[in-house]
Amino acid sequence: MGKIISITETGGCPGKTLLGINLALALAGQLKEKTAFLDLSFSGSNSVETITGFKPEKTAEALIGMPSNLDAALLKGFLPEYRSSVAVLEDMPRESKIRVAPSALSEVVKAISSAYPFTIISLPDDDDEHLSFLISVSDLVILSVMPHIVSLKQAGKFIETFKGWHFPLNILKIAVNTVGSKYSLEKKKIEDFLSLDVFSEIPFDADAMVSSINAGMPAVIAAPTGGFSNGIKALSKQLLDPGIYESVSRSKGAGTPSGSGETAKSQATAVVDRKKRIELKNKLHKQLIDELNAKRINLKEFSESPEKKLQIRELSRKILQDQIAREEIELTREERAAVVEEMLDDVLGLGCIETLLKDPDITEIMVNGPDDIYIEKKGRLTLTDLSFTSTDQLMNVIDRIVSPLGRRIDESSPLVDARLADGSRVNAIIPPLSLVGPSITIRKFSKKKLGAEDLINFGAMKAEMAEFLRACVQLRKNIVVSGGTGSGKTTLLNVVSSFIPEDERIVTIEDSAELKLPQKHVVRLESRPPSIEGTGEIGIRRLVINALRMRPDRIVVGECRGGETLDMLQAMNTGHDGSLTTIHSNSPKDGISRIATMVMMAGMDLPEKAIREQISSAVHVIVQLSRMSDGSRKVIEITEITGIKDDTVCLVPIFKYEQTGIKDGKVAGRFVSTGNKPSFIDEIDTHGLTIDKSIFNKGELK
Numbered sequence: 001m002g003k004i005i006s007i008t009e010t011g012g013c014p015g016k017t018l019l020g021i022n023l024a025l026a027l028a029g030q031l032k033e034k035t036a037f038l039d040l041s042f043s044g045s046n047s048v049e050t051i052t053g054f055k056p057e058k059t060a061e062a063l064i065g066m067p068s069n070l071d072a073a074l075l076k077g078f079l080p081e082y083r084s085s086v087a088v089l090e091d092m093p094r095e096s097k098i099r100v101a102p103s104a105l106s107e108v109v110k111a112i113s114s115a116y117p118f119t120i121i122s123l124p125d126d127d128d129e130h131l132s133f134l135i136s137v138s139d140l141v142i143l144s145v146m147p148h149i150v151s152l153k154q155a156g157k158f159i160e161t162f163k164g165w166h167f168p169l170n171i172l173k174i175a176v177n178t179v180g181s182k183y184s185l186e187k188k189k190i191e192d193f194l195s196l197d198v199f200s201e202i203p204f205d206a207d208a209m210v211s212s213i214n215a216g217m218p219a220v221i222a223a224p225t226g227g228f229s230n231g232i233k234a235l236s237k238q239l240l241d242p243g244i245y246e247s248v249s250r251s252k253g254a255g256t257p258s259g260s261g262e263t264a265k266s267q268a269t270a271v272v273d274r275k276k277r278i279e280l281k282n283k284l285h286k287q288l289i290d291e292l293n294a295k296r297i298n299l300k301e302f303s304e305s306p307e308k309k310l311q312i313r314e315l316s317r318k319i320l321q322d323q324i325a326r327e328e329i330e331l332t333r334e335e336r337a338a339v340v341e342e343m344l345d346d347v348l349g350l351g352c353i354e355t356l357l358k359d360p361d362i363t364e365i366m367v368n369g370p371d372d373i374y375i376e377k378k379g380r381l382t383l384t385d386l387s388f389t390s391t392d393q394l395m396n397v398i399d400r401i402v403s404p405l406g407r408r409i410d411e412s413s414p415l416v417d418a419r420l421a422d423g424s425r426v427n428a429i430i431p432p433l434s435l436v437g438p439s440i441t442i443r444k445f446s447k448k449k450l451g452a453e454d455l456i457n458f459g460a461m462k463a464e465m466a467e468f469l470r471a472c473v474q475l476r477k478n479i480v481v482s483g484g485t486g487s488g489k490t491t492l493l494n495v496v497s498s499f500i501p502e503d504e505r506i507v508t509i510e511d512s513a514e515l516k517l518p519q520k521h522v523v524r525l526e527s528r529p530p531s532i533e534g535t536g537e538i539g540i541r542r543l544v545i546n547a548l549r550m551r552p553d554r555i556v557v558g559e560c561r562g563g564e565t566l567d568m569l570q571a572m573n574t575g576h577d578g579s580l581t582t583i584h585s586n587s588p589k590d591g592i593s594r595i596a597t598m599v600m601m602a603g604m605d606l607p608e609k610a611i612r613e614q615i616s617s618a619v620h621v622i623v624q625l626s627r628m629s630d631g632s633r634k635v636i637e638i639t640e641i642t643g644i645k646d647d648t649v650c651l652v653p654i655f656k657y658e659q660t661g662i663k664d665g666k667v668a669g670r671f672v673s674t675g676n677k678p679s680f681i682d683e684i685d686t687h688g689l690t691i692d693k694s695i696f697n698k699g700e701l702k
Contacts, residue, residue: 005121007142009144010143010151015051020037023232024120025085035087036088037121038089038121040060042124044091051212051217053216054088058078060089064099064101075111075115118239141171146177148183159172163325174199179203280339284320287323363443363444365444366439367439368436370437379631414431416428450491452498466495471689473499475687479622480622481622482594483625488625491633492625493556493581497517500578502521507525508558509543509555509558510526514558540557540561541562553576560581560598563602565599572619592615599611616650620680622638622641624638637653639653654696655673657670681693
């Protein structure tokens with residue numbers, strides 16, 4: 001495989017095609033072998049014919065789609081040659097960009113480079129995929145600049161784009177053209193401005209340019225002893241030195257860049273082992289912090305506002321891109337991009353779990369120490385290949401979550417509940433309570449608000465069941481949603497709450513605000529944990545009591561888990577019909593016992609019979625949810641509480657889910673109506689509600 005040298009330029013600089021043709025001829029003369037020049041500018045200017053007087057008549061587009069296994073002899077026979085020393089392809093018109101895929105063009109370039117020791121490319125002018133793909137297959141990129149400030153500013157913009165594409169800087173070589181012309185800047189000033197060494201200097205030679213144009217041939221032929229030609233020959237000798245490609249090979253890594261710009265973090269360990277990767281990240285971390293400190297930027301400001309976050313993140317990205325572009329490390333382009341994103345997540349975000357938080361299909365993230373990170377996706381738990389670099393990094397992430405909330409986590413306070421900015425619930429627990437190291441559990445906050453139709457489409461319930469629940473809400477029946485952890489209680493509570501009429505005042509009470517009700521007249525209350533000093537806690541029970549003074553038509557409690565259950569039952573029994581809440585239990589029968597137990601937690605010495613009477617008169621309907629063995633969630637029972645008999649709360653199931661087996665790893669079953677009609681069926685008519693009463697007939701729901 002021969003070397004591929006790409007040439008680009010800043011505006012106003014002598015043409016890259018002119019430079020490329022002369023360079024290809026100089027290399028051919030010194031090697032005594034044929035070279036190749038490909039004009040891939042997409043300008044359609046026919047520059048090759050203008051410079052050489054030779055019309056190639058073939059472009060790179062003619063090779064697109066030809067067999068990829070073309071051997072060197074066939075290629076050499078296909079490409080037209082200028083003076084029997086340089087194979088030349090003419091430029092393509094601009095509209096060819098639509099027809100020529102960047103990946104296909106780069107494959108053509110690689111095929112040609114297998115037939116010649118050097119292939120010189122004139123690169124496209126636009127900062128697009130064609131340009132990045134061609135750079136990705138190049139061994140060196142020569143940036144031709146003029147020795148004045150306007151050209152250098154344009155060169156600076158190109159260098160920033162170059163680094164933004166995650167190419168290593170040591171493949172970019174600066175060639176200063178027209179050196180010695182009037183008002184030229186000195187080499188040192190050019191290097192200081194670009195923060196790069198000048199690779200080559202090509203003298204200003206007006207006579208050679210004029211004689212070249214008049215003769216209709218390249219300057220190295222028309223004026224072989226002129227300053228311009230000598231500069232080109234000196235550049236060609238530099239390119240013949242194999243030493244300049246050694247560090248470039250290391251920097252580009254062993255893999256072949258795809259040029260797509262995607263950051264494939266899962267591939268980032270293919271070349272560099274974990275230890276070297278951690279060393280690199282630690283080095284970049286220190287450099288980034290030092291540079292941010294030098295700019296007097298306090299990372300604590302990162303949480304102040306979205307605008308501030310964006311500013312600091314973009315500044316940090318540019319700093320990291322510059323740092324990693326200068327590293328001579330065995331990383332491919334994708335791996336460099338991955339390291340930059342990982343560093344941004346480490347320094348400004350939540351480390352490696354940041355990507356998991358952005359994945360809408362992941363519903364839960366479980367970190368069991370720095371090395372084991374699990375996710376729940378589509379109801380299934382999966383171990384990821386991600387890990388934190390150390391326990392200290394994981395502790396920093398936990399601190400980054402809890403500090404903005406005025407919380408702390410340390411040995412004296414080793415567990416904490418918190419909430420991310422997007423509403424996701426977080427529980428963190430550290431040693432000595434956690435024996436596996438710091439542990440985080442994140443229940444992600446869904447950005448999409450699910451409705452009844454979504455649950456029906458997911459197979460969580462049938463349309464008839466949704467209609468019945470809608471009727472229960474409109475009839476102001478008190479509803480308890482029951483289920484185990486992760487069974488979808490909050491999601492269903494959200495759906496059922498959406499059935500509340502618009503003209504009612506709703507007060508919601510939650511530990512972590514997750515409900516997203518569509519009604520306008522909603523007052524949202526959230527409990528407050530104790531401060532760092534252990535004071536100022538406002539619990540759910542106090543909020544329930546306060547809500548009764550807020551003239552609510554409905555009270556919706558995210559979850560009853562303690563003494564607030566007594567206050568909730570009293571509210572349901574004293575004019576706040578139609579209230580909703582959730583509890584943890586595995587069946588409606590267990591739910592009654594669970595409610596009774598939580599009432600006792602209120603500290604009131606009530607007899608069990610009185611508690612059960614309270615429950616039977618306050619709660620009208622229990623909706624039981626379950627997380628099935630395949631990860632799906634289903635409403636497995638809707639039960640009415642009809643009263644109390646012999647100290648036992650009477651439960652009458654209206655709808656049930658009957659599991660019939662497992663098919664292709666999925667739970668198989670059917671939703672059925674038990675044949676029991678709700679005791680309040682007559683109220684449906686008296687309140688003017690329309691519901692098909694045949695849904696209560698015994699049998700499978702369709």
